[in-house]
Amino acid sequence: MRLIYMGTPDFAVPPMEMLAQAGHEIIYAVTQPDAVRDRGKKVKFSPVKEKAIELGIPVLQPSKIRKNEEFAQLLREAAPDAAIVSAYGKILPAGILNIPKYGCLNIHGSLLPRFRGAAPIQAAIIAGDEETGVTIMHMDEGLDTGDMVAKAATPIGSKTCEELHDELAEMGAKLITETLEDIEGALRRAEKQDDALSTYAPMLSKADGHIDFSLSPEEIERRIRAFDPWPGSYTEMNGKTYKLWKAVALDQKTDAAAGTVVAAGKDGLDISAGGRILKVTQIQAPGKKRMETGDYLRGNVIEIGTVLR
RNA sequence: CGCGGGGUGGAGCAGUUGGUAGCUCGUCGGGCUCAUAACCCGGAGGCCGAAGGUUCAAGUCCUUCCCCCGCAA
Numbered sequence: 308m309r310l311i312y313m314g315t316p317d318f319a320v321p322p323m324e325m326l327a328q329a330g331h332e333i334i335y336a337v338t339q340p341d342a343v344r345d346r347g348k349k350v351k352f353s354p355v356k357e358k359a360i361e362l363g364i365p366v367l368q369p370s371k372i373r374k375n376e377e378f379a380q381l382l383r384e385a386a387p388d389a390a391i392v393s394a395y396g397k398i399l400p401a402g403i404l405n406i407p408k409y410g411c412l413n414i415h416g417s418l419l420p421r422f423r424g425a426a427p428i429q430a431a432i433i434a435g436d437e438e439t440g441v442t443i444m445h446m447d448e449g450l451d452t453g454d455m456v457a458k459a460a461t462p463i464g465s466k467t468c469e470e471l472h473d474e475l476a477e478m479g480a481k482l483i484t485e486t487l488e489d490i491e492g493a494l495r496r497a498e499k500q501d502d503a504l505s506t507y508a509p510m511l512s513k514a515d516g517h518i519d520f521s522l523s524p525e526e527i528e529r530r531i532r533a534f535d536p537w538p539g540s541y542t543e544m545n546g547k548t549y550k551l552w553k554a555v556a557l558d559q560k561t562d563a564a565a566g567t568v569v570a571a572g573k574d575g576l577d578i579s580a581g582g583r584i585l586k587v588t589q590i591q592a593p594g595k596k597r598m599e600t601g602d603y604l605r606g607n608v609i610e611i612g613t614v615l616r
Numbered sequence: 617c618g619c620g621g622g623g624u625g626g627a628g629c630a631g632u633u634g635g636u637a638g639c640u641c642g643u644c645g646g647g648c649u650c651a652u653a654a655c656c657c658g659g660a661g662g663c664c665g666a667a668g669g670u671u672c673a674a675g676u677c678c679u680u681c682c683c684c685c686g687c688a689a
């Protein structure tokens with residue numbers, strides 16, 4: 308089929324690659340404009356752009372798509388059968404959605420209608436759900452409200468966001484490729500979302516990573532996993548910011564104030580949280596790499612009674 | 617050229633005003649012990665990120681480069 312592919316981050320790379328491999332003709336890869344980012348303030352291409360260049364696919368990077376006649380015209384001239392959208396970063400207006408023959412299909416990282424929005428993978432982990440997955444939907448003008456065309460699920464277990472992300476990206480690639488094998492049948496079987504069951508997963512910010520030790524150890528542990536690798540769960544200790552990357556919730560109760568270090572040993576750092584203990588096993592000091600708490604304590608001292616905030 | 621921290625035995629850290637490297641842990645051997653992540657004794661293991669330079673002498677000063685990381689985006 309003749310496809311337009313719209314996506315930006317790593318999550319959107321595997322599907323584009325698999326579709327290209329499956330023999331589809333990707334007329335354009337549409338992605339967000341290059342941005343200044345990273346250390347050194349370098350101009351970085353989006354992962355989708357990098358891959359598109361590698362695959363020899365022409366790249367479009369409109370800064371806005373609403374009321375952008377030039378962009379719309381290019382799409383019309385491409386005469387696509389469908390547009391595949393995955394974490395593109397902008398909501399598409401009706402004028403664009405209607406251009407492809409079969410409309411636009413979106414790959415979303417959750418089991419819709421649960422977790423519509425920008426951070427579905429993280430939200431599923433934080434919520435403590437047993438499983439999550441990917442959903443292919445036939446896009447409409449709303450935010451992740453289109454009819455559902457296909458779904459695949461996977462258990463969350465103790466996976467981090469990064470692990471789930473990579474897994475779901477692959478699942479999404481497979482699912483969209485399969486869907487396109489019989490797109491007419493898939494669209495015929497499309498199922499409406501039950502709005503009553505919908506939840507929203509807002510975009511994360513750096514501040515979301517700040518650890519609130521009044522939460523239960525279990526909740527904090529889930530957030531640590533959800534925010535790995537970004538934005539990272541951090542806390543302030545003795546005036547410096549530390550990131551916590553691995554922890555386990557213990558049943559053991561404590562009277563110590565929330566955030567107090569009650570024990571520091573080779574097996575971890577025990578911190579009071581929500582009346583019980585959160586044992587931190589992997590930590591990162593500023594300017595340092597992630598390391599096991601035991602390793603960190605070999606060359607650094609954390610005194611019992613230190614309070615994290 | 618956005619700001620900043622760092623690269624030292626397997627791991628984490630020290631290393632003073634430059635004078636041939638130290639701590640904690642691990643590891644190996646031995647001892648003590650009912651026993652132990654305990655304790656005691658002993659040993660192995662380091663081209664101090666790379667390349668130049670200054671110097672009688674550099675981990676420690678200067679230059680260039682490589683790599684890792686935090687902030688900010």
